[in-house]
Amino acid sequence: MARLTATATRLTLLERSLDDLEGVNRVRKHLQREKVTSAMLKTAPSDYYSWHLDPRAKLLGCKTCHLCKSIIMENVACLNNGIEDSLNSRYYCVVLQYNSKLDAEQLRRFVRHNISEVNRPSKKKFNFQHAQGEMAEKLTGFRHNGVSPFGMQTPIPVIVAGDVAALKPAFIWLGGGAENVKLRISVQDIVMALGARVADGITTLRTD
Numbered sequence: 001m002a003r004l005t006a007t008a009t010r011l012t013l014l015e016r017s018l019d020d021l022e023g024v025n026r027v028r029k030h031l032q033r034e035k036v037t038s039a040m041l042k043t044a045p046s047d048y049y050s051w052h053l054d055p056r057a058k059l060l061g062c063k064t065c066h067l068c069k070s071i072i073m074e075n076v077a078c079l080n081n082g083i084e085d086s087l088n089s090r091y092y093c094v095v096l097q098y099n100s101k102l103d104a105e106q107l108r109r110f111v112r113h114n115i116s117e118v119n120r121p122s123k124k125k126f127n128f129q130h131a132q133g134e135m136a137e138k139l140t141g142f143r144h145n146g147v148s149p150f151g152m153q154t155p156i157p158v159i160v161a162g163d164v165a166a167l168k169p170a171f172i173w174l175g176g177g178a179e180n181v182k183l184r185i186s187v188q189d190i191v192m193a194l195g196a197r198v199a200d201g202i203t204t205l206r207t208d
Contacts, residue, residue, distance in 0.1 A: 020143070020146065020177070020178035020179070020180075020181070021178070022141075023141060023142050023143070023146060023148075023151065023177035023178050024041070024176060024177035024178050024181050025151075025177075026141065026150075026151030026152075026153075026177060027041070027148045027150045027151035027176055027177035027181075027183065028041065028151075028177075029151065030150040030151040031150055031151075031185075031193075034150075034189075034193040036150075036185065036189045036193050037189075038171065038184075038185050038186035038188075038189045039150075039183060039184065039185045039189070040183070040184040040185075041176050041181055041182070041183055041184075042060065042176075042181070042182050042184065043180055043181055043182075044056075044059065044060075044180045044181070044182055045059075045180070046180055048179075048180060049145055049179070053067055053098055053099065060173050060182060060184070062171075062173060064098070064099055065097055065099060065167060066097075066167060066171065066172050066173055067097065067098045067099070067172075067173055067174075068095055068096060068097050068098065068164060068172040068173065068174040069095070069096065069097075069098055069147070069174055069175065070093050070094070070095050070147045070148060070149050070158075070174055070175055071093070071094050071096070071102065071130065071147070072091060072092070072093055072094075072130070072131040072135075072136040072139060072140065072147070072156065073091065073092050073093075073094055073102070073104075073107065073128045073129070073130060073131060074090060074091050074128070074129055074130070074131040074132075074135070075089075075090055075091075075092075075108075075111070075125075075126055075127060075128050076127050076128075076129055077124060077125050077126060077127040078090040078125065078126070079121055079125055083154060083155065083156050083157060086157040086195075087111075087114055087115050088111070088115055088119075088121070089156070089157045091131060091139060091154075091156050091157075092107075092111070092128075092156060092157055092158070092159050093140075093147075093149050093152070093156045093157070093158045093159070094107070094158075094159050094160075094161065094202070095149060095158065095159070095160045095161060095164055095172075095174065095190065095196070096161040096163075096164060096202075096203050097161070097163060097164060097203065099205060099206050100161070100163060100203040100204060100205055100206055101203060101204055101206050102161075102202060102203055103201070103202055103203060103204055104128040104129070106199075106201050106202040107128050107159070107199065107202045108123075108126040108127070108128055110159070110199040110201075110202055111126065111128075111159075112126050114197070138153075139152065139153065139154040139156060140152045140153060140154065140156070141153035141154075142175065142177060142178075143178070143179060144179070145175065145179040146175045146176070146177055146178045146179045146181065147175045148174065148175045148176055148177050148183055149174075149190060149194055149196070150177075150183070150193075150194070151177055157195075157196075157197075158190070158194045158195075158196035158197075159196065159197050159198075159199050159202070160187065160190060160191060160196050160197070160198050160199070161198075161199060161202050161203045162198055162199055162200030162201060162202065162203075163203055164187060165187050165191070165198045167187065170186055170187045170188060171184060171185065171186045171187065172184070172185065172187060172190075
């Protein structure tokens, strides 16, 4: 019985490794397709996410303000069920700094005010929440901590926080398709390659 359990565990780990490899390959192919020259992938230790931000930044050779993440937000009150209308999508991939937090109210204002007044839904049709984990994984094809705006299985519209776009030098590190793979890329390449929009004021600095 113990041997069967051990075998099942090894198979599960193998499946995860294959899924991670497939995710990283999607990221790499997307970057190549878009001819993104600033991109670089780096493997991090398996315990990377148990570290504080300072040692993570030291490993990657940057300041902590350049450590970013991609989160999937869902407008649970959206009139649309999909992502076809990028100005009023049900889902958005938001790129923000690790040392900041998203202001959902400011995100709502940004999205709503970018819709032409004649087509603009009422305020009650906007209610942004973090997408459920299973849905986020289904849409992106990436596991938790491996989400990248490149190589997503579903081309979710991307929004870059204004504080990220204002970084000097203008590059960031974020998920590269697997939990232990990080992607270094210029902010300009994210905007240009993905048609991402920059949203000022949607994040605030963490104090906790």
